[in-house]
Amino acid sequence: MNPEEFSQLYLPLADGLYRVAFRLLGSQAEAEDAVQDLFIKLWIGRDSLEGVRSPAAWSLTLLRNLCIDRLRVRGGTRPEAVPDDLPEPPPPERPEHFDRALQAVHRLSGRERQLLRFRLAEGLSYEEIARRTGQSPRALRVAFHRIKDKLKRQI
Amino acid sequence: MMQLKDIQQLSEEDLRRLAQDPQIPVPDSLAARLEETVCAAALAQGGAEALPEGPRPEGRRLRWLWGAVPAVALASLAILLQVNRPRSLPPDAPEEAVLAYAALERAFDAFGEAATNGYKTFSNQ
Numbered sequence: 001m002n003p004e005e006f007s008q009l010y011l012p013l014a015d016g017l018y019r020v021a022f023r024l025l026g027s028q029a030e031a032e033d034a035v036q037d038l039f040i041k042l043w044i045g046r047d048s049l050e051g052v053r054s055p056a057a058w059s060l061t062l063l064r065n066l067c068i069d070r071l072r073v074r075g076g077t078r079p080e081a082v083p084d085d086l087p088e089p090p091p092p093e094r095p096e097h098f099d100r101a102l103q104a105v106h107r108l109s110g111r112e113r114q115l116l117r118f119r120l121a122e123g124l125s126y127e128e129i130a131r132r133t134g135q136s137p138r139a140l141r142v143a144f145h146r147i148k149d150k151l152k153r154q155i
Numbered sequence: 156m157m158q159l160k161d162i163q164q165l166s167e168e169d170l171r172r173l174a175q176d177p178q179i180p181v182p183d184s185l186a187a188r189l190e191e192t193v194c195a196a197a198l199a200q201g202g203a204e205a206l207p208e209g210p211r212p213e214g215r216r217l218r219w220l221w222g223a224v225p226a227v228a229l230a231s232l233a234i235l236l237q238v239n240r241p242r243s244l245p246p247d248a249p250e251e252a253v254l255a256y257a258a259l260e261r262a263f264d265a266f267g268e269a270a271t272n273g274y275k276t277f278s279n280q
Contacts, residue, residue, distance in 0.1 A: 003197070007190075014189050015181045016174030023173050024162055032185065036192050043196040060170040064162065071159050095199035102195035113191060120197050120206060121190035144206065151203040 001046040004123030009055045010042055011121070016056070017063050024067040034070060038063050040094055097155060104154035112147050119144070229270040 001009075014035065021031035041062060042049065052058045095101075105113060118124045118132065130137055165173075197205045244256055 003193075006193070011186070011189060011193075014185055018181050018185055019176050019179040020170055020173045022179050023176070024157055028182065032182065032188065035185070036189065039189050039192050040196050043193050044200075056171070056174075057167055060167065060174065064165060064170060068159065068162055071162070095196055098195055098199040101198040102191070104198070105191050105195050113187075116194050116206070117187070117190040121193040148203050148206050151198060151206065155198055155202055 001049050002123055003120060006043065006046050006049070007122045009049075010039070010059065013056055013059050014039075017059055020060060020063055021067060024064070025070060030070065034063065034066050037066055037094075040098065041066075044095060101151075101155050104151050107154065108147060108150060112143065112150075115140070115143055116147060226273050229273055232270065234267075 017035050017038065018031055021034040022028065025031050025034060038059065042059065049055070049058075105116065108116065115129065115133070118129045119126075124132070126137060126140055129135075130140055133140075135143070244252060248256075
């Protein structure tokens with residue numbers, strides 16, 4: 001699944017997924033982290049998402065399982081009915097160097113982050129980015145060259 | 156916050172209903188955060204090379220030509236001047252003419268060298 005398809009099918013589900021996570025976990029920070037972990041998982045496995053008939057249903061199921069894992073790790077809501085011999089939940093799946101890459105993204109300027117999101121997350125072509133931002137292709141080339149330079153130094 | 160056993164029993168329909176609950180406000184920053192998460196995941200997998208090069212600007216080849224044309228013109232002029240300059244004065248030429256001719260020769264040599272160096276610089280780019 002290419003970035004544009006992923007963006008069109010899954011990013012619009014974010015608000016609903018956040019509401020579910022908030023209801024299950026009880027805090028904004030935990031809910032945001034859970035939804036972030038979900039999207040990392042979806043992105044890593046995006047090639048296998050081609051066969052998913054309902055992105056919403058699939059995402060909700062994965063999110064519920066992630067929230068259950070978080071609650072087990074937190075240990076804050078361990079009711080008596082849950083057996084004690086359940087295996088430890090696995091750590092969240094993240095690509096290697098993800099945290100370093102995320103820090104590198106956060107160090108970019110606001111405009112650079114927006115350009116990066118247009119290209120990598122939404123999969124827009126340069127022509128479409130030029131139309132949205134009103135910048136010339138030449139200015140975009142310079143901007144992306146700088147962004148790539150900054151990222152290379154930090155990742 | 157729900158209990159773990161209740162969460163495990165939630166059906167798909169229950170989850171859909173929770174997703175549409177209008178009473179839970181969604182942070183404005185969520186969309187941007189998730190897009191940046193996707194960017195970071197792509198970069199972590201592919202490095203900075205995951206970001207393709209930007210568009211090649213139009214007219215780059217023309218810019219090179221605009222630099223080469225005057226360089227070639229100068230070099231051609233220098234060659235023409237070198238070929239057509241007088242090689243010597245008559246033996247009875249006045250001293251002023253000899254001095255002027257020597258100065259002109261030095262100027263021709265300097266101009267020719269400058270034009271040749273300029274052409275070499277542009278052609279090496």
